[in-house]
Amino acid sequence: MKVIAVVSAKGGVGKTTLAANLASVLANSGRRVIALDLDPQNALRLHFGVPLDSIDGLSRATLSGNPWQTVMFDGIDGVTVLPYGAVLEDDRRRFEAYLDQHPQWLAHMLQHLRLEPSDIVIVDTPPGSSVYVRTALTAATFALNVVLADAASYAAIPQMERLIASYAAPRPEFGGVGYVVNQIDQSRQLTKDVLKVLRDMLAGRVFPGVIHLDEGVSEALACDTTLIHYDPLSQAAADLRACGAWLTAALDAIAVPPRNVA
Numbered sequence: 142m143k144v145i146a147v148v149s150a151k152g153g154v155g156k157t158t159l160a161a162n163l164a165s166v167l168a169n170s171g172r173r174v175i176a177l178d179l180d181p182q183n184a185l186r187l188h189f190g191v192p193l194d195s196i197d198g199l200s201r202a203t204l205s206g207n208p209w210q211t212v213m214f215d216g217i218d219g220v221t222v223l224p225y226g227a228v229l230e231d232d233r234r235r236f237e238a239y240l241d242q243h244p245q246w247l248a249h250m251l252q253h254l255r256l257e258p259s260d261i262v263i264v265d266t267p268p269g270s271s272v273y274v275r276t277a278l279t280a281a282t283f284a285l286n287v288v289l290a291d292a293a294s295y296a297a298i299p300q301m302e303r304l305i306a307s308y309a310a311p312r313p314e315f316g317g318v319g320y321v322v323n324q325i326d327q328s329r330q331l332t333k334d335v336l337k338v339l340r341d342m343l344a345g346r347v348f349p350g351v352i353h354l355d356e357g358v359s360e361a362l363a364c365d366t367t368l369i370h371y372d373p374l375s376q377a378a379a380d381l382r383a384c385g386a387w388l389t390a391a392l393d394a395i396a397v398p399p400r401n402v403a
């Protein structure tokens with residue numbers, strides 16, 4: 142099992158979009174994929190056709206002691222979806238306190254699913270530092286940092302690097318960080334300039350392509366599905382497939398030492 146934590150220092154960059162679409166791409170390539178939402182916005186499920194009025198998810202299951210199997214949905218493209226769930230403010234705080242007190246919660250729960258070595262878990266997170274990002278990084282084999290080609294994303298990179306260095310890098314099974322630049326509009330000179338600076342700075346760790354800005358991304362979400370499914374011939378869908386191939390190669394290059402289930 143490989144666990145990908147999808148992270149970013151800033152919000153609105155496309156973490157959830159990429160988590161969902163890359164899950165679809167990897168599932169279409171024949172891998173078993175679990176898309177797991179650790180963001181209280183509970184939005185990952187919307188890409189997979191989980192009903193809008195469904196309130197079930199990891200947060201509620203954890204607080205009520207129910208097994209994860211009760212909140213797993215069969216999403217489109219064969220992806221298994223574990224939503225965050227809809228909770229009231231008090232329960233959200235209780236869940237966050239629980240995660241704070243049990244930093245190994247995610248790693249342990251995933252071990253108990255007894256997944257195959259080739260299976261992939263993609264974890265979506267909220268932006269910046271939070272108990273959710275710490276939890277995801279503590280279980281991650283790979284961190285996928287989503288950035289935009291703008292000055293704010295560039296300036297925020299060291300913040301996420303510090304979190305990764307604290308929570309993921311010390312573990313022997315952690316395989317490293319990869320960067321993906323999203324929402325690229327090649328007609329803007331500033332975008333091209335910042336992209337070049339990002340590539341120089343992140344040499345060797347960044348997806349060699351980009352994910353283009355594409356209206357189909359929001360249209361797909363409006364139709365409760367992924368872009369890969371909604372408009373497979375679009376530029377961004379091609380970008381996402383190339384990104385999935387790059388990600389698969391990066392994951393397959395990581396040797397994961399066996400871990401005993403407590």
Ligand SMILES: Nc1ncnc2c1ncn2[C@@H]1O[C@H](COP(=O)(O)OP(=O)(O)O)[C@@H](O)[C@H]1O
Binds near residue numbers: 155156159325377
């Ligand atoms: N490549 C893209 N092209 C067009 N719109 C995009 C693209 N990636 C993300 N978006 C849009 O940007 C907004 C934020 O994306 P989202 O995935 O929710 O970001 P995050 O999870 O980082 O907050 C959404 O409206 C989404 O549809």
Ligand SMILES: [Mg+2]
Binds near residue numbers: 157158265267
């Ligand atoms: Mg999000």
